Amino acid sequence: MRKTIWFIVLVAALLLSACGGGLSGGGKVTLRLWGHQDPGFQKANDDLIAKFKAANPNIDVKYETFSYDDYIQKLQTSMAAGNEADVIEMFGTWTCSYALGGRLQEVPADIMTYDQAAKIFYKAPLDGYYCGDKLYGLPVEFNQENGGALVNPVLFEKHNVPYPPKWNTFADMIADAQKLTEYDASGKMTTSGFDFVTGDGLPATLFAGILEQGGSYFAADGKHFNFDTPEAKKTIQMMVDLVQKYKVVDPVLFNDTSNEVSTSFFTGNIAIGFRGSWAAGTGVSEYPDMKFGYVEIPTYFGGERHFAADSGWGEVVSVNTKHAAEAWKFVQFMMTVPENAMLYNIDSRTIPAMKVNVEKPDALLAVAPYMQATFDLLPHGQYVGNVTNHDQLFYEIIYPDVLEALQGVTTVDEAAKKINDDANAMVDAK
Amino acid sequence: MANLAIPLKSKTNTKTGRGMRAGENGFVIGTMTPLMAYMIFFALLPMVWAFVLGFFDYSPARAGIGFLGLGGANPFIGLGNYKAMFANSEPARVFRMAVGNTFLFAFLVLPLNLIITLPLAILVESVNSRIKGLFRAIYFLPTISSSVAVAIMWNFIYNPQQGLLNSLIKSIGLTPPHAWLTDPNAFVLGVPLAMIAVIIAYLWQDFGYNLVIFMAALQGIPGEIRDAARVDGANVWQEFWQITLPLLQPTTLLICVMTMLSSFQVFVIFQVMTNGGPSNQTTPLVMSIYLNAFKYQNMGWAAAISFVLFLIILAVTAIQFRLLRTDWEY
Numbered sequence: 001m002r003k004t005i006w007f008i009v010l011v012a013a014l015l016l017s018a019c020g021g022g023l024s025g026g027g028k029v030t031l032r033l034w035g036h037q038d039p040g041f042q043k044a045n046d047d048l049i050a051k052f053k054a055a056n057p058n059i060d061v062k063y064e065t066f067s068y069d070d071y072i073q074k075l076q077t078s079m080a081a082g083n084e085a086d087v088i089e090m091f092g093t094w095t096c097s098y099a100l101g102g103r104l105q106e107v108p109a110d111i112m113t114y115d116q117a118a119k120i121f122y123k124a125p126l127d128g129y130y131c132g133d134k135l136y137g138l139p140v141e142f143n144q145e146n147g148g149a150l151v152n153p154v155l156f157e158k159h160n161v162p163y164p165p166k167w168n169t170f171a172d173m174i175a176d177a178q179k180l181t182e183y184d185a186s187g188k189m190t191t192s193g194f195d196f197v198t199g200d201g202l203p204a205t206l207f208a209g210i211l212e213q214g215g216s217y218f219a220a221d222g223k224h225f226n227f228d229t230p231e232a233k234k235t236i237q238m239m240v241d242l243v244q245k246y247k248v249v250d251p252v253l254f255n256d257t258s259n260e261v262s263t264s265f266f267t268g269n270i271a272i273g274f275r276g277s278w279a280a281g282t283g284v285s286e287y288p289d290m291k292f293g294y295v296e297i298p299t300y301f302g303g304e305r306h307f308a309a310d311s312g313w314g315e316v317v318s319v320n321t322k323h324a325a326e327a328w329k330f331v332q333f334m335m336t337v338p339e340n341a342m343l344y345n346i347d348s349r350t351i352p353a354m355k356v357n358v359e360k361p362d363a364l365l366a367v368a369p370y371m372q373a374t375f376d377l378l379p380h381g382q383y384v385g386n387v388t389n390h391d392q393l394f395y396e397i398i399y400p401d402v403l404e405a406l407q408g409v410t411t412v413d414e415a416a417k418k419i420n421d422d423a424n425a426m427v428d429a430k
Numbered sequence: 431m432a433n434l435a436i437p438l439k440s441k442t443n444t445k446t447g448r449g450m451r452a453g454e455n456g457f458v459i460g461t462m463t464p465l466m467a468y469m470i471f472f473a474l475l476p477m478v479w480a481f482v483l484g485f486f487d488y489s490p491a492r493a494g495i496g497f498l499g500l501g502g503a504n505p506f507i508g509l510g511n512y513k514a515m516f517a518n519s520e521p522a523r524v525f526r527m528a529v530g531n532t533f534l535f536a537f538l539v540l541p542l543n544l545i546i547t548l549p550l551a552i553l554v555e556s557v558n559s560r561i562k563g564l565f566r567a568i569y570f571l572p573t574i575s576s577s578v579a580v581a582i583m584w585n586f587i588y589n590p591q592q593g594l595l596n597s598l599i600k601s602i603g604l605t606p607p608h609a610w611l612t613d614p615n616a617f618v619l620g621v622p623l624a625m626i627a628v629i630i631a632y633l634w635q636d637f638g639y640n641l642v643i644f645m646a647a648l649q650g651i652p653g654e655i656r657d658a659a660r661v662d663g664a665n666v667w668q669e670f671w672q673i674t675l676p677l678l679q680p681t682t683l684l685i686c687v688m689t690m691l692s693s694f695q696v697f698v699i700f701q702v703m704t705n706g707g708p709s710n711q712t713t714p715l716v717m718s719i720y721l722n723a724f725k726y727q728n729m730g731w732a733a734a735i736s737f738v739l740f741l742i743i744l745a746v747t748a749i750q751f752r753l754l755r756t757d758w759e760y
Contacts, residue, residue, distance in 0.1 A: 073724045076490035080499050097727065101492035101503060186605065190591050253590050257705050258612045269591070319493075392726045404709055409614050422520045429521065429728065 029326045030060040032085035034074070037065045040281070041089070041313070044347035048334050051343075055333070059326050079103050079318075086321040087330055092128020092139055092311020092383075093390035099136040105317045107135040111328045112336060120336070125353040127383030128311025138335035139353035140344050141312030143276065145204040147305065147377040150265050150273040150280060151293045155180055155191065163293075170298045173272070177248040180271035193248035195264070196274035197255045197406065202239070203398040204307070205274075206419075207384060209235025211306035212299055218385060224427050225387075227420040236405055236412045238300060243406045251406040256399065266290050272297075280370040281349035294370035296377065305377065308384040310394075312353055351378070388427045397422045483733035484511055491727050504730070511734035521722075525735060527710050528718040532742075534621065535714060536693035538629055539636075543689055544682075546637050551644035552674070566642060573638040581702035584631035585611070588703075614708035622711035624704050632699050636692070640685050647681035648674070683754035687747055694743050715739045 035045055042065055049061045064085070066074050072094075078084040079098070090098070098104050107113075107129075114135045117126055125139035156163035159179045167173040177193030184190050196205055206227075210217050215231030218224070242248055253259060254270070265273035266287040273279070280294040299305050315335055317327045334340055342357045342364065344350070349368050352358050358375055365372055387393045398419055405415035479498075488494075488504040495502030515525055554565045572580065587594045588610035596606040607616055607623060616623035651674065659673050697716040700706060706713035706721075715735060723732035 069724075076724065076727060076729075079493075080490040097489075097491045101489065103491060103493055184591070186600075188590065188608070252609045252613045252708075255612055257707055258590065258609065389726055396721070396725070400707065400709065404614065407614055407708070409709060425520050426726075429731075 028058050028060055029323050030062055031087060031323060031326055031330055033061055033063045033087045033089070033330075034071075034085040035063065035065050035089035036071045037067050038348070039285075040348035040350075044344040045089075047343055047347055048340055051340065052330055052333050056326075056329070059330070061330065082320050084318050084320065086318055086323055086327045088316050088318060089313060090137060090316045091313055091390075092125055092137075092143070093387065095129050095136055095311075095314075095316060096131035096386050097389065098316075099131040099134070103319055104136045105319050105321070105324060105328075107137065107331075108324075108328055111332050112138065120355060121353050122355060122358075122378055122381065124309035124378075124381040124383045125312040125314070127385075129314060129316070131386070137314050137316035138331060139312050139314035140335055140341055141314070141348070141350040142353045142378060142381070143278075143310055143312035144351050144374050144377065144381070145200045145276040146208050146307035146309065146381070147296055148275075148277055148294055148373050149194075149297050150261075150270075150275055150283070151295055152265065152268065152271050153291055153293060155268070155271040165295060167298050169302060170300050173297055174242065174246050174248060177272055178246055181248055189250040189253055190269065192250070192254045192259075192264075192270045194242065194272040194274065195249045195254045195259075195261050195270045196239070196242070197249055197251045197403065198261050198275065199256045199395045199399045200276065201261070201274045202402045203394040205239060205300070206232065206235050206398055206402065207308035208306065209238060209300050211308060211382070212301045212303055219424075223386070223388075225420060225423040227423060228416050232419070233412050233416045235300070236402060236415055239402060240405055240412055244408070251403060255403060265292070277351060277368075277371050277374045278349065281368060284349075284368075284370075294373050296373045305380040307377070307381050309381040310384045310390055313348075313350070314353070351375075392426055393423055397426065480733045480736055483730050484737050485509070486730045487511075488730035488733070489727045490729060507730070511731050512738075514731070515734070515738070521731065524710055524713065525718060528713050528715045528735075529738075529742075531625070531711070531713055532694060532715045532739075534625060535629065535632075535696065536690055536746075538621070538625075539632060539693045540686060540689050542629070542633055543637055543640055544685070546633065547640040547644055547685075548678075550637075551641050551648055552670075554641070555645055555648045566645060569641050570638040572635045575635065577635065577698040578702055580631065580635045581699045584627075584634070585703055588627055611704050612708050614711065622708075624708055624712050628699060628703055628712055631703065632693075632696060635699070636689075640689065643681060643685055644678070647678055651677050679754060683750065686750050686754060690746055690750065691743060694739065694746070715742075 033045065033049070035041055045063055049063055053059065053061060075084065075088065075090075075098075084103075095104065107117075112135070114126075114130055117135060117138065121139055122142055125142045129135055129137035129139060151163070151165060153163045155161075156165070156176075161176045161179050165173070165176060167176070174194065179193070180191065181189065181193035182191035196202070207217060210229070210231040213231040213234065215229055217227055217229075217232065219226045243251055254261075254264065259269055261270060261273040261275050262279040262282060264270050265275075265279070266283055274297070277294055280292070283290060283292060315331045317324065317331060321327050334344065338354060338356050341352065341354045345352045345357060346364055346367055351371060351374055352361070352364070357364070358378060361371070361375065384390075401410070401415050401419045401422065404410045404418075405412055410418065482500075485506060485508055486500055486504050487507050487510065488500065490499075492499075492503035494500050494504040500506070515522055550569070554562055554569070557565065586592075590596060590606075590609045590612075593610075595610070599606040607613065609616070610627040611624045613623060618626055655673060655677070656669060659669050664672070695716055696714060697720065700712055700714055700717055701720075704712040706717050716739070719732045719735050719739070722728045722735065
């Protein structure tokens with residue numbers, strides 16, 4: 001009997017300890033904030049939490065971080081269990097799948113309406129949080145994978161190619177890239193003149209190429225896709241020509257698994273590396289002795305620039321929070337006050353989602369001068385749209401299907417059809 | 431002097447007549463309860479939950495209305511996930527390819543592992559006992575290394591431009607393959623080169639474990655049997671094929687079962703070395719489960735795949751037990 005009582009006490013103690021405490025002593029509210037692990041983002045959150053707590057002494061904020069892959073799993077398992085954090089740092093393109101699944105709170109109108117938000121934020125990052133005509137979060141970052149590239153001045157000088165580059169057209173850039181490409185004695189490419197073969201680069205190029213030609217990748221219902229179009233095929237053909245005609249990259253040797261751009265550029269194996277400006281930030285911190293630049297690249301088809309951006313990081317509030325008012329107060333403090341949002345961008349080296357911070361970027365450019373090249377591009381971006389599952393579409397459908405075309409496994413027409421069929425099967429499976 | 435000893439009366443089970451000392455019951459309950467609770471909550475219940483999920487179109491991003499989020503936006507679909515495995519769709523094609531990759535990997539690793547470890551165990555067993563331990567330690571080191579570290583190291587070895595392997599091949603005047611891990615058009619006897627490269631890396635890490643087991647088994651073979659064989663005129667090969675190998679059958683069964691079990695569940699080395707590419711040529715079932723559960727949020731589909739993997743492993747293990755069982759001991 002005594003053993004039974006002890007067993008019950010032990011189990012009860014374990015269960016009670018698993019219950020989250022929302023209230024500290026003295027009526028103070030404790031908010032839980034979750035984010036992904038990145039030194040810049042962690043510093044940004046730490047600085048803003050300290051500022052928020054100083055301004056709101058009755059609210060405490062407990063901040064936890066997780067590695068990127070663990071973070072996604074953590075969100076999924078904890079939301080299913082109902083014990084996720086009050087405030088969650090979420091990437092824009094993930095938001096609608098959680099919001100429309102009933103996991104997130106709508107932004108209260110007294111915090112910000114969509115129309116108000118559209119005046120102060122760029123639409124590309126903001127629309128990642130706009131699902132079913134409701135706003136579910138606010139962005140802090142404009143994630144930009146288009147229009148810019150890392151450039152290696154040492155390689156430019158080695159091959160007598162003018163630096164900084166002055167490209168008027170995409171053909172000008174390709175001509176330089178051909179000169180910058182190097183091979184070993186056996187004919188194997190050792191340095192890529194222009195490497196765009198990444199999980200982000202191929203989808204970004206495909207979407208931008210379609211949009212530059214005035215096309216669309218969505219079907220008429222706005223939910224399914226149409227990649228089997230002349231615009232998509234022309235864009236894929238352009239990428240295949242870079243490999244097979246102009247030979248500026250060998251996609252068997254340079255891809256996401258082998259010689260990936262954001263590492264291989266900094267080991268001197270890529271002359272022009274197509275990557276978002278965040279890669280420059282990584283280079284500055286992890287390769288401080290490397291001389292490199294970040295420049296704008298011309299449009300693919302010579303017309304006006306158009307590209308699709310997959311939103312960016314921002315904050316959302318869980319539907320299970322017991323402190324909704326305090327949670328939204330915290331989000332409002334971080335995301336809508338320009339100097340706070342700018343502090344976040346400075347610490348994390350991210351492009352501002354807030355227009356006023358791009359119009360007055362001096363503090364940001366002082367720490368991240370390479371971002372200047374991207375600021376002119378921002379007004380030309382549009383949100384990529386509700387793509388059902390961003391990671392699956394980008395990394396498991398578009399990237400491998402385009403890669404197969406680049407590697408000669410499939411033709412351009414086959415690749416376009418496969419992307420179309422696979423993407424629509426993904427939509428139908430949800 | 432009066433006998434003041436108080437006889438200890440043990441509890442007796444009147445049915446069996448066996449007794450337990452006072453406190454034995456408590457000891458058994460005290461030690462078994464945490465283990466049983468652990469097994470139930472962290473092994474049995476998750477398995478039951480995974481089996482149940484396979485009958486639902488379940489995503490953790492959607493809030494259901496029923497027990498544990500089932501129902502509502504996560505509807506019951508019966509055998510829908512299992513029927514979808516035979517459909518003419520991309521997820522089904524990738525699933526079938528993953529099944530093929532898993533079988534290819536496991537059925538190549540097992541014989542290659544045995545071909546390497548058994549002769550090596552015999553060789554190591556034959557050396558002086560002073561240095562036997564040194565060899566055993568050296569060969570066992572990769573087994574205790576982190577799989578991630580092993581995969582990263584082999585990625586460097588296989589690097590097409592600066593890798594050690596290509597440098598060695600070029601130094602002897604041969605031409606290495608264009609790429610070991612990323613060329614979708616490279617095959618050897620119908621097997622993707624990337625798969626072969628991963629198998630080599632996996633064997634390098636794993637062979638030490640079976641080597642140590644074989645060495646222990648060889649030490650357990652009575653010397654008298656070998657001596658008797660030699661007296662009867664058996665040469666080295668006859669001794670190996672007709673004495674050593676048959677006597678190793680129980681150990682061989684153990685190694686075959688364990689190697690197949692681990693081969694069917696390999697994930698880390700595939701993810702780090704190739705991430706399932708090129709063109710899904712190195713995507714095993716476990717990676718397919720991981721991607722569907724945690725990247726695509728299709729947990730119902732992933733749960734169904736995991737149950738299929740469970741059935742495959744169960745069947746293969748049962749076949750191995752049937753083929754390699756022994757009815758004798760020594």
